[in-house]
Amino acid sequence: MTAVGVGTARAAVTRLALRQVRRPALVVSAVAAGVTAVVVAGYESTAGTALDAAALATLAENPAVRTLFGEPFALDTPGGFTVWRTGTVLAVLLSVWAVLATTRVTRGEEESGRWDLLLAGRLAVPTVLGRHLAVLSVAVVVAGAAAGVVLVAAGTPPNGALRYAVGLVLVALFAVSTALLSAQVMPTRAGASGSALAVLGVGLLARMVGDGVAALGWLRWLSPYGLIALVRPYHDDRLLPLFVLAGAALLVGAAAMALSGRRDVRAGLVAAPAGRPPRTWLLGTVGGFAVRRMMRPLVGWSAGIGAYFLLIGLLATSMTRFLSDNPRFAELAAQAGFTELGSVRGYTASLFVLLAVPVGVFAASRLAEFVAAETDGRLTSLYAQPVSRNRLLTAETLATLAGVAVLVTVAATATWLGAALVNAPLPLTAALAGTWNVLPVVLLCVGAAILALGWLPRATAAVGALPAVGGFLLQVLADSADLPGWLAAISPFAHLAAVPAESPGWTAARVMIVIAVAAAALGRLGNRRRDLLG
Amino acid sequence: MQPPAIRTEHLTKRYGSLLALDDLDLTVNAGEVFGFLGPNGAGKSTTIRLLLGLARPTAGQARIFGTPAAEVATAHQRIAYVPADVTLWPQLTGAEILALLGSTGPGVDVAYRDELVARFALDLSKPGRAYSTGNRQKVALVAAFATRAPLLVLDEPTAGLDPLMEREFRRAVVEARDAGSTVFLSSHQLAEVEAVCDRVGILRAGRLVDVATMPELRRLHRTEVLVRFAGPAPELTGVAGVDGVQVDGAALRFTLTGPPGPALRALAATDVTTLTMREPTLEEIFLDYYGEEGR
Numbered sequence: 001m002t003a004v005g006v007g008t009a010r011a012a013v014t015r016l017a018l019r020q021v022r023r024p025a026l027v028v029s030a031v032a033a034g035v036t037a038v039v040v041a042g043y044e045s046t047a048g049t050a051l052d053a054a055a056l057a058t059l060a061e062n063p064a065v066r067t068l069f070g071e072p073f074a075l076d077t078p079g080g081f082t083v084w085r086t087g088t089v090l091a092v093l094l095s096v097w098a099v100l101a102t103t104r105v106t107r108g109e110e111e112s113g114r115w116d117l118l119l120a121g122r123l124a125v126p127t128v129l130g131r132h133l134a135v136l137s138v139a140v141v142v143a144g145a146a147a148g149v150v151l152v153a154a155g156t157p158p159n160g161a162l163r164y165a166v167g168l169v170l171v172a173l174f175a176v177s178t179a180l181l182s183a184q185v186m187p188t189r190a191g192a193s194g195s196a197l198a199v200l201g202v203g204l205l206a207r208m209v210g211d212g213v214a215a216l217g218w219l220r221w222l223s224p225y226g227l228i229a230l231v232r233p234y235h236d237d238r239l240l241p242l243f244v245l246a247g248a249a250l251l252v253g254a255a256a257m258a259l260s261g262r263r264d265v266r267a268g269l270v271a272a273p274a275g276r277p278p279r280t281w282l283l284g285t286v287g288g289f290a291v292r293r294m295m296r297p298l299v300g301w302s303a304g305i306g307a308y309f310l311l312i313g314l315l316a317t318s319m320t321r322f323l324s325d326n327p328r329f330a331e332l333a334a335q336a337g338f339t340e341l342g343s344v345r346g347y348t349a350s351l352f353v354l355l356a357v358p359v360g361v362f363a364a365s366r367l368a369e370f371v372a373a374e375t376d377g378r379l380t381s382l383y384a385q386p387v388s389r390n391r392l393l394t395a396e397t398l399a400t401l402a403g404v405a406v407l408v409t410v411a412a413t414a415t416w417l418g419a420a421l422v423n424a425p426l427p428l429t430a431a432l433a434g435t436w437n438v439l440p441v442v443l444l445c446v447g448a449a450i451l452a453l454g455w456l457p458r459a460t461a462a463v464g465a466l467p468a469v470g471g472f473l474l475q476v477l478a479d480s481a482d483l484p485g486w487l488a489a490i491s492p493f494a495h496l497a498a499v500p501a502e503s504p505g506w507t508a509a510r511v512m513i514v515i516a517v518a519a520a521a522l523g524r525l526g527n528r529r530r531d532l533l534g
Numbered sequence: 535m536q537p538p539a540i541r542t543e544h545l546t547k548r549y550g551s552l553l554a555l556d557d558l559d560l561t562v563n564a565g566e567v568f569g570f571l572g573p574n575g576a577g578k579s580t581t582i583r584l585l586l587g588l589a590r591p592t593a594g595q596a597r598i599f600g601t602p603a604a605e606v607a608t609a610h611q612r613i614a615y616v617p618a619d620v621t622l623w624p625q626l627t628g629a630e631i632l633a634l635l636g637s638t639g640p641g642v643d644v645a646y647r648d649e650l651v652a653r654f655a656l657d658l659s660k661p662g663r664a665y666s667t668g669n670r671q672k673v674a675l676v677a678a679f680a681t682r683a684p685l686l687v688l689d690e691p692t693a694g695l696d697p698l699m700e701r702e703f704r705r706a707v708v709e710a711r712d713a714g715s716t717v718f719l720s721s722h723q724l725a726e727v728e729a730v731c732d733r734v735g736i737l738r739a740g741r742l743v744d745v746a747t748m749p750e751l752r753r754l755h756r757t758e759v760l761v762r763f764a765g766p767a768p769e770l771t772g773v774a775g776v777d778g779v780q781v782d783g784a785a786l787r788f789t790l791t792g793p794p795g796p797a798l799r800a801l802a803a804t805d806v807t808t809l810t811m812r813e814p815t816l817e818e819i820f821l822d823y824y825g826e827e828g829r
Contacts, residue, residue: 188624188663275659278629284637293623377621381631381674384586384617385638386610531589 009123010131016118017135020105025139028097031473032090032168033146038477039085040154043078067212067315074235079156083164083233090147091168091225092204095175098140099196102179105132108189110266112376119265126260129180133253136176144169160234163242167228170245174224175200177253184259187268194300200224201304208311224248286387290399294366298403301362305355305407306414312351313418316344316426323347344424348415349498352434356493359407359438360445360468366400367449368461375457375533383532390524393453397446397520404442408435430500437499440512441468441492447516447523454526457533467492537600539564539685539716540585544594547580554580556740557594562718564599564684567711569731570720577740578720579618582689585718586615598685611640614678618689618720620670622662628673629658635677647680653702667694679706686710686717692726704730756789760810761801768804773797 066072070088074080106129109115118128148165152158179196186192203223210219210226220226221244230241263269282288320343370393373379382392412431419426449464456463471491478488488494495508540562547555555577562568572578583589585596587606596603599612622631632651636642651658654672665673671694678686686707692700707717707730721727727734728748736743756777761768762785770776775792790797790811801809 274664275657276627276661277659278627278633280630280633283630283634286638289634289638377617377619378623380588380617380621381615381635381677382638383588383606384610384613384615385635386607386640387638388607391607529590531583 006122009121010127013118013123013128013131014135017105017132021101021135021139024097024101025142028094028139029143029146032094032143033150035086035090035473035476036082036147036150037154040078040082040151040156043081067208067311068319070207070229071211071232073232074160077156077234078154079151079160079164079234082151082156083160087164087168087228088207088225091171091228092200094140094143094168094172095200095224096197098136098172098175099179099200100193101139102132102136102176103183103189103192103196105136106180107183107186107192107268110183111187111189113266116265124261125263125265126257129257129260133176133180133257137173140172140176141169144172157234159237163231163237163239164228164233166242167231167233167245170242170249171224171228174245174249174252177249177256181252181256181259183268184256184263185269187266187270191268191270201307205307205311212315285395286382286385286392287395287398289382290395291402293369294399294403297362297366298406301358301403301407302410305358306410309351309355309411309414310418312348313415313420313424313426314422316347316415316419316424317422320344320347320424343501344419344426345430346498346501348419348426348431349434349501352411352415352431352499353438353493353496354472355408355411355435356438356441356496357468357472359404359442361465362407363400363404363442363445364449364461364464364468366403367396367446367453367464370396371453371457371460371533377534380532380534389532390528393450393524393527397450400446404439404446408438408442411435426500433504434500437496437504437509440509440516441471441496443516444468444492444512444519447519450523451519451526452523454523454528454530457530536564537597538562539566539599540568540596540718541600542581542585542594542596545581545584545591545596546593547577547584547589548592553740555584558742560735560742560745562716564716565711565714566732567707567717567719567730569727569734570718570737571722571724571727571734572737573722575739576737578737579689580740581737582615582687582718582720585687586610586613612684613687614640614681614683614685615687616671616674616678616689616691618691618693620667620674622665622670622673624663625661627659627661628656628665628669631662631673632658632677632680636680639677640681640683642680643682644680646682647676650676650679650706653705654699668696668699671695672699675703675706679710682710682713682715684715686715688717689720690722691719692721692723700726756791757794758812759788759790759797760808760812761786761804761806762808764805764807766804768801770797770800773800776800 070084072084075084115128119125144165144167147168148161151161151164175196178199179192182195182199183189183192186195204225206219206223207226207229210217210223211229220230221241224245227241227245231238259269282292324343370379374383379392383389409432412428412435415435416426416428416431419431444467445464448467449460452460452463471493474483474488474491475493477483478491478494492512495505495512497503497505497508538561540560542558542560545555545558545560546553558581570578570581580589584591585598585603587603587609590604598609601609603609622628626634632647636644636647654676656669656672656676660669662670671691675688675691678688692703695703704726707719710717711730717730719727719731731748733745733747735745764784767781767786770779770786770788774796775790775794776797777789777791779786779788784807788797794811
């Protein structure tokens, strides 16, 4: 008999972690490189020569611009412009992915029981977690480096590119450590992901407030996104914020590793409640049950979307006043896809369009969760009831649509409330028209998700999010680079009217709804004929 | 006349190149307890998924009380199902899961459900994620028996139960049969099948090898006997139930089927020093059975 060395066992765990992370890591790295490349290459055609020092100063002074897009600096260089335009987006993308990937491969695997076998071997929890931490770290280093290499290749100064890339990597590492820590504390994957994402969300809000309100500028030192903004790549190239961020990531990571040895396998430091009296509300019908399962995620999504759009409303007057005072920026913004920012209606319309992305992702995530429940067997007992498959799917779809209606209404109400507080002229009906205007794009997501559910169920999340996320990225690229018209026209965002500044594009809405309904009908046909998973 | 509880005709299921179920013709009559035996991977769970309409047959068809299995909204009005691997909603307590399944299912006998909860010693206040394998199975069993459905489809329902609970399970099956229900019990625990089933079907590698009543299956039970003796070897030729006699010096081996009386009488004349009897394992019976089929 040959003894298996601890080194061999560690290498095996490393390979396991690598297999679970490598493919999404490559996708995220490609997106980071691709978005950076398109924006830096399109710099000359969009901003290039339009800016001078005086204009920059005006821009940097406006609190609304700073709050929404971050503090602008070095906009007169391709590197500085690219960092301003894509830095926060990429940092959020990388860190959110890092959180979800970390909780998936650690707490998720443990919760499902797949780690019982692994941990019955000679490796203890801290060792196994350490191997996963190492692999995830390499993954985010690759993603950050991809953006940095593109910037260097585009001819921007290597010092700035290096600091920017290191900043991205450190934000993602902080996200990995935070997720790892919450995976030690929380006994479920959903709980661990939720609490880690809440930390990131508070960090993003702290960055926005710190950027917008001069007196609260110190808040940025407490936020990972604020810290990478404070580096000011291509301008000051500061190092101190990077050290602070690295220290925070190390501290949180070390705390996670220290705590991991002090708990039972499959348990968190927070114990799950052992028992409670039954709460039978909404358990009477499959439709009610679909709504009940959605309630908790819906509250989280509503809180996030509500907070963001409250801020949008609060900024309405300072933003529009600035843009009407500085027509050159209005022109520039129009080139970047934000038209008529000079009026409150125009400004909110531009931002309402963005709502299609989170709400579309919400819809796709609900149907993906439905497939996940089918795959792991939770739905088996309902599929064995005298209820047809498509009736269950109908219940899930209707619940999702109700959740979508809640989210767009929350966004409108929060914007209206914020605008009312600063006396900006935005009636509630106009805000509602603006947010409900994105529904055709969200319906496309629902239709695409149902189509995938019927024919390629494992791809439900990706296909369902495609109209919103893919469409939005295509729109951004079309605005920043000169894409051919037919390519830009594929994006549903190219056909969304700027409501409430303009009246809704009914024809485009009808076309999108017809496509969505056709996709859903085709999906339901497939769903009726296929074998259930699991 | 009532249609059979389950009737399959040429039921076939392929997964890619794998033939999971091959041309199954099976009839389970209303009111009988039918045992469905077979080694792992024989196609038992595939058959059940086809019967419940969870998977679609590649060829052939299945009917539940005359209704095509694919018409689940009708067919499932008369079915209760316990899966082999019970997954519960982690955030719902046992009581909430029973409430959900009761209100969306074909109906529920609340008094009987409460009685079963007590008999299975089930704590309903725990959330689904806190239940052990056996307790998850108990939740599913209580939900299924409480429906009093005309057809109970049970897929290895006792794999995680302790012997006390297994006894309660057998009682519940007998009660269901006495109330007129049909029970389709997939299992690889022969003792359980023998205790409760009227008839068994044996599946191997996706094919139905045989359908036999319990007395026929008992005939397959062959006890292995080892006798050590002093003096002359006993004469067992022609003794009822004795087969495969092997003499090895002062030891004698044979297999015994049916009552042991005649063999013991034949041994009485011999000076027996030790007598060992061993029940064959399920595996031995199966191998034996398949071996005979092969010949």
